[in-house]
Amino acid sequence: MTERYLGSGAIPRDESSPTGPVPAHLPERLAITLWDFSWYTQAGPGEPYADLDAAVVDAAELGYNAVRICAAPLLLFGGLGLDDLAGALEIEGLGASPAGGFFGQRTRWYDTPGGFTIDLRARLLALFDAAERHGIVIILASWEYQQSPAFAAEPEWFETIDAIPLDARYRVLADAWDRMIGWLTTHGHRDRIALVELHNEVDFSILPDLADGGAAQVERLRTRHPDLVVTASYGKPPHLAMHRVPDGLGAAQFHVYSYGVLDELQSLLDIRAEGSEGFPNAALRSMLRPDAPTPEAYGRAADWKYRATVVTDQMIYGYDWIDETAWDAWLFDHYAPYEQVMRREIASRTIAIAAWARWKNIPAVVGEGWVGYTPLHGTFEESGIGRALAEHGIDTAIAHGVWGVVLCSNAAPHHPMWQQREWQRTMTARILAASAAAREPV
Template identity: 80%
Template structure:
């Protein structure tokens, strides 16, 4: 009824076409499963990634056509004196705890028991080979200035990259990527590279602001003009996207709406460090009955906390929280946050897509949608979390986003992987969008 009062310029437009051009040899939509560093930190006997062939085949069976990983370019190709370390990388996780278990056992991503050694260079080639057989492309990133080295038994990897002066880190990353791209090309895998990210979540890593990395990024793009090369933001400036520096080959940004989860984290003070009263009364009431005292549980080696973004309070809290109490609190308080969480997911996704369209580059949501929860919490896997995820995915498809995760937790090292029917259905919807677009 109101459209007759508006000029044609005010009518909504179809924005479902891709925000920017995608190389012809790549899929016209990516449905991404986020394997991060876990594909090598949880690769021991009985771990989710022990059998690469089987787990890649499983991803393909669920409809995924892209895997996003930490390729550890600084370790493998950084020329930092780590070659021997890379050939025999001893994975420890966060290490053994005094009670006979290991730190991080009930967290996401940090639940790595370790206890094995691998040749990461050989494993990366094996992943590319298996992925090619199953029609899957690889999104290459680095988590090295965020957390990857913390899982090693030795601090050598972290010490080497930490010794790089802050203002030289982007240049060193670009050099490592240049050598890794050349190495993968020599082995015939160039067309398997969907995207290269200078680093994951530069705004949440031990790196300068991204504008300082643009010269290195531009140089890498000039050396490899046929590849999409960028860097990712954990929380781009959604209300002022003009502040994102020019020079990115893709808009690979993440969309998290913490909402009710952030409210709970503040109540529990679970992600801080050095809190005098930790655990506070609210957290104490939510702990498992067998939770040890903080002092008795201890903490991982000090260097591991320097090598990662998590705190000892988070490790203790997530290891010993009662997940049913956690989920109950979130579910009871969610109604007050539902509208704003839906709105945040939608508006942030649209902001990313419109920035990408302005810059004429493909848009990718490589992580999302709610946030970081304990391993056995089911809020994001449940009906509420799935509805939020589908809202984000539908918004992304409607606004021409090229690649999208179903959820950051939809990967073999998370319980959400068992929701197979949901993943297959949503993946079919994402891939179907590319079909309908071409018709």
């Protein structure tokens, strides 16, 4: 019996080859751990990044070969008169609460007690030195128009960059990166740079649309440094209309989150809004810890800190005082109807990113994913369900030629998921073992 011909669309296509070329000195695949700004905001005594070399050794031991960070280019190389501040940056976090403890104490990424001072330029060089010793490459990004300055004790960093006119911010960022790249080159670390991102998640930062000057600045930086991969990242690229992404990017470093059941819970609790009448609502009150103070008793961080970050006071209160057991139980109980749509969404978004990158002949990277924002001690994404979703995303990325992929946004030293050691080793090995046939040098 002969096989029926069902049209060209029924013929399988192998798309596991790289979506686009990368510099020959860089790894064929990147297994990424997301250190964001936490590598300097959680660097006090006894904190995850107190010993920077030990943190790099630990990442390498788990099989990672790439670390993605906020390198604070505007603070360090922006030419904005912040050199003295960068040399003695006092880290405070969101500050102390009148109810005791500190704001963000159980909020993921914001659990920064502060109380120490760092020379951030010296620390950046120390990170690159450690990365060279242990075979790690660095993805450089900036979170400065999203949240990094909010962790400083004083508003100078934020107020200085906020004073830059909106239409000049991409240009100032590009100039800062140009100077930082030159500095790293002078120190012998140019080959450690895996990727330079003009800014993290430009669509969720205090920046214009990337098409309004940002892409042109990426192109200018690429022209000045043609041996490097230079781009900007999206938090939620237009997966259904990728033609809207402007030309000029050197990589498709886009993020893949499928909130699904998590979004349903967040909407129910009204936990990510601000200025909601009657906050906390009845649903949130029913899930708070027994010792939760009222929002009035808990207080708010300094006003400038909320202007310097994308989080809201309702988020900080809600994530600090939610009963994580109740939170997790709700997600587990309501997950089943969302499972298939979340899996499809993760796969389809990853495939869309890879297909766009292949069209543009540039490398694709998934630098963040997969489920979304949870309380620090919530375990949904760390559970078997969450890990299965992450594995689905990783496998899809590998099958479609994605160059670099994060295991999970929560797989980093400052998150509890870092303790899931064997799972991380298994996943990093899977990524690095993926074939990179037909890889071409730049």
